[in-house]
Amino acid sequence: MKPIFLIFIAIVLVTPYLGSGSFSKLISPLPEIISQPTLNNKPRTASASQMITFIAGGDVMLGRSVNTRSIKNKDYTWAFKNIAQEFSSADISLINLEAPFFSDCTPTDFGMIFCAPPEHLEGLKMAGIDIANLANNHIRNRGQEGVDYTISTLRQNNITPIGFEPETKEMKGIKFGFLGFNAIDKIDESSLSLQIKELDDQVDILVATFHWGSEYSPKSDATQKRIAHLSVDSGADVIIGHHPHWVQEKEIYLGKPIYYSLGNLIFDQAWSDKTQEGLVVKMFFSGKNYLTSQDLPVRIFDFGQPRFVNSVTLK
Numbered sequence: 340m341k342p343i344f345l346i347f348i349a350i351v352l353v354t355p356y357l358g359s360g361s362f363s364k365l366i367s368p369l370p371e372i373i374s375q376p377t378l379n380n381k382p383r384t385a386s387a388s389q390m391i392t393f394i395a396g397g398d399v400m401l402g403r404s405v406n407t408r409s410i411k412n413k414d415y416t417w418a419f420k421n422i423a424q425e426f427s428s429a430d431i432s433l434i435n436l437e438a439p440f441f442s443d444c445t446p447t448d449f450g451m452i453f454c455a456p457p458e459h460l461e462g463l464k465m466a467g468i469d470i471a472n473l474a475n476n477h478i479r480n481r482g483q484e485g486v487d488y489t490i491s492t493l494r495q496n497n498i499t500p501i502g503f504e505p506e507t508k509e510m511k512g513i514k515f516g517f518l519g520f521n522a523i524d525k526i527d528e529s530s531l532s533l534q535i536k537e538l539d540d541q542v543d544i545l546v547a548t549f550h551w552g553s554e555y556s557p558k559s560d561a562t563q564k565r566i567a568h569l570s571v572d573s574g575a576d577v578i579i580g581h582h583p584h585w586v587q588e589k590e591i592y593l594g595k596p597i598y599y600s601l602g603n604l605i606f607d608q609a610w611s612d613k614t615q616e617g618l619v620v621k622m623f624f625s626g627k628n629y630l631t632s633q634d635l636p637v638r639i640f641d642f643g644q645p646r647f648v649n650s651v652t653l654k
Contacts, residue, residue, distance in 0.1 A: 391624040394429035397581045397601030400437035401455035404448045404607035405643035418605045419462040421646040427467030435581040436471040439485035440492045452480045474502030474519035475550040505538045516542030522551035532573040539574030543627045547575040550582045559599035571595045585613045607642040615639040
């Protein structure tokens, strides 16, 4: 058989699989050297030893049916099983914690007043979560007692809460700053800008998270965009949004990444496809410089257990 005919047969057999992802990993590592064009078209490069990885996920609600499923499975790490390795492999990880921890949290599958027993810290620790945003509309579901208990419980487990005061974290000689804002209701934009400017003077990379926008909306609104752009103008380097429970669009503004909503990461909203879909974003920095992002879609199964999926499977 002639070589050219063998090549033709090989192409015919392999072609149907090329788009399926069968021959590549869903979450593939970046090469040893990364090159990413900047605004002035000069490439930035960084070796793996110089790389800093930052990963962020959306709404994490460990109460209600997520809690009862964990109890049923006798495993408080259950919700994190399929995503823990990816999160823990990053240098810094961030989520929005949508329910307060509370010592007297009665298991239930119903209601809108959330809480989670502190045993769920096992899952957060297994996933290597470093930063938990508490600036959201459910953190006070158990009053100030629940807020205080959540903050102290997180700190005792080496997880930094944000949303009440600025926080910093140093990684490989680079100082990251974190601010969390609940912007569902009207936010004082002058105060917002001032807080960002003050922290920006103290850090190399500033991450601002926002709980904002309309629930179940596929696109950001004018207020989200105005606040996001104001934040970047004031010194923020990364904008991470949540609350709509649906994934919204991303944007690069003045070279800074803005993710308007990452949707749900761990939640029991199984009544629609969109509320069972989320986005995890993994960002790569070389020193103070943002290089690129990797978008990792997730799908939530069984009322609270996400898995990484190929984006073509999302409806």
